[in-house]
Amino acid sequence: MSTVTIHPAIENLDTGSLCYSIYIQLYHNFFNAQDQQYVKEGDETSVRLRNTAYNFADAIAGGVAGEGSGNSGSSILLEYLKKSGGDMSGMLRANYGFEAGIGNTPVIRTFVKDGAVYGVGFTGDVEIGGNNLVIGGSRFISYDRESQVACINNPCINFLDSKLLLAGELIIGEDKTKGIYLSPAALQINGKDVYHAGNANLATVDWSMGNGYIGKNLSVAGKAVLSGMLEACYGASLGYNGNILVSVEQEQVGFSSFLSFASGFGIKMKGIPVLIRVNENDIQLGGLGGDIILGNDSTNRIKLYAGLSDIDGEHILLSRYGAAYFPNSLTVRHNYGDTLLSSYKVDKDDEGMVIHKNLRFTDSRGAFFTGDPDGIAFSSALVRYVGEDTQRQVFTHKTIFLHNPSVSRYASMDRLSNSFFIRTDADFFSVNKPLEAQGHIGINNAFTRLTDGGLFFNSEKYLLSATDGIKHYGNAYFMDNLSSGFFSSGFAGSGWAVIRNKTTGNTAATFDELTIRKKMRIYELEVQKISATNGSLWISDSCSGDTVEKI
Structure with missing residues (x-):
């Protein structure tokens, strides 16, 4: 029995792929090269030939086109472009020379001169956007041939740590009278000279002025003394030792420090104290004739870190853990x-x-x-x-x-x-347990x-x-039968009973023995058997006796 099986990847090959084309061609060549007397399609040898052809095809296709299962090795041909062209997925290196062109005509090449000077040469035209130099998708420099003016158009030009040397003049604006003019001898704005440390105030000279306007920042290294009101309607920052402790921003005043009040002082609203330091330890929080509201719609909960007491401080009305006490009343x-x-x-x-x-x-x-x-x-x-x-x-x-x-x-x-x-x-x-009283x-x-x-x-x-x-x-009245717990009638029966016949209405009594101490009156007597011993049996139409004496 053959133990050779066909490679499972062969059945999943795409018939339009390079790997399949190489595989089927190699298999036919291998099969036709065998002796037809000993090789038949589907036998063990043909299966071996198919597996061998697939392994070769997988390695070749993986190296040339990147196909295959990837089990054939390193596939070194993947790092090279095909002769017919293709797309690169990696970095292009040409460290030992490079030449490129179009239509079999070189356009750009790398060169070395005198063994020390390296460069890039262009043998054709170089187009850099016509009259523009485009960098990063944006026009950086444009040139007007008529005015022979080169314009730099960029939102921001940063020279970093480089020096900008300018032997001529610098004009920012339309001209000298409507802009900034800078030359080695003058600095003017809108045609007026600008005064600076070299031609105006010195560190040893005090300035005295009327109204002044500073468009940006004012830095004072020493002490600033104000003899009038300080007005800062667009915000302010106050602090100590370089740290901001109070900041005034839009619609709010922020504090990064504590507010400290002496005894008897605090915060007033409409002339009424709402927060007062009563003494060294007590703080009083009050209102303006209205309510004191704790929390708002954004408040999750209000926590008590101490008990809430009455006005005399004698009783804790609500403790920090929820114990409540209402000494006056509760509703x-x-x-x-x-x-x-x-x-x-x-x-x-x-x-x-x-x-x-x-x-x-x-x-x-x-x-x-x-x-x-x-x-x-x-x-x-x-x-x-x-x-x-x-x-x-x-x-x-x-x-x-x-x-x-x-x-x-x-x-x-x-x-x-x-x-x-x-x-x-x-x-x-109704009760489901015994009822006792x-x-x-x-x-x-x-x-x-x-x-x-x-x-x-x-x-x-x-x-x-x-x-x-x-x-x-008291009297006893029985509306139905009266009997022992177990009763059966007849001579061989058991128990006793007084039973009323529902058919005839008669009542019958059955006992084992019957003793009557005095008179017994019977309207009809039916006896099954009478036995007499040691005496006589009297039968009479009428007979009665008042006493009985034994002889």
Whole structure:
């Protein structure tokens, strides 16, 4: 089985590329050079020939045109232009001579003269924009043939550290009378001489003048003394030791230092002190008859680094960490609405908080407590879905807790008795835990009550717990059957029962034994079996006995 596989890059070759052209030509030449008896297309030898042809083509194409996979080596031909021309992507070097032209005619060449002088020679015309010299895409020098004037047109000419030597004159402007004129002997502006250190004031001479105007900067090395008002309506900078401490700019005054006030002094507005150093330690911040506003729309938060106290300094009303204390009163509203919470005091034994409206839990839609004229009301909403279309209905129920005069039958007779009431507009009360009470559980305005070991209906009818059962006081009425826990009828049955036949209306009783101490009256007697031992059996139409004596 052959282990030679065709190179995977051959299938991805572009048929229009140089690499493919060289590859297919080499393969055909290699294949045709073989003995056709031993080489067939697609066999192991042909695959080897294809791989060999591809490797050669990849190296040649990569060196000539930059094609190929790049695995053939350094591809040194990539650094040279093709004979037919092309674009260069690197730097052009011709350090041992250079010649260029057009139409097989040299135009520019490099040369060396006497082995020491190197230069560039032009054998054709050199065009530098006609009458212009263009540098950096902009016209730098232009020449007018008629006026024989060369003009330099550039936004800025910087001579750096070079010296500018001018033997003639320099005119800036139209002419001497309408511009600046400079010559080795004079300096004039608009035809008037300019005075300078050489022909005017000296360092040892004082100047005295009337009004003066300085168009740019004024530097004073010594002390400047002003006997009148200083006016600087376009800004000012004040400082010390070369550092600016106060700067006046457009619509603002900036300070890079502290403001220090002696006791009793500070800042006034409209003649009213708004910031005063009261004494050595205290600072007072005030207004102009209005409010003091802390923060603005751009303020994220206001931080307290000390507690906020009352005017006497005895109580901290708001601490730096949020503890609040309101010794006088507290009133809470929401969005300028009605009062929701307030504090009150009648005396030391009657003081507290007043909830004026709802006291909700969890969120603004949760259950809530409200004040009621009789007590405290608890309200909550219940959502139910009814009908085939599952229509959504919301039920809101209220339960009131209050104290009222007692209506219990067991209320104390020697004093006024009161009770705690729970009223609700719901249908039932339901608890999910056992309900326990001390004393008894009763029915409102009734004698019925449940106690530990007894159920009382009144003073004559009640049930009491006994050691082995229940004591029943009062008549007992059973509307249906009465039986043991397990009962089956018949001779071999078990248990006992008193059962009413719903078909005939008769009531039948079944017991294992029946003992009657006195008289038994039977309107009809049906006996399955009668056995008599050690005695006689009497059968009579009528027989009765008042006493029985054993003989």
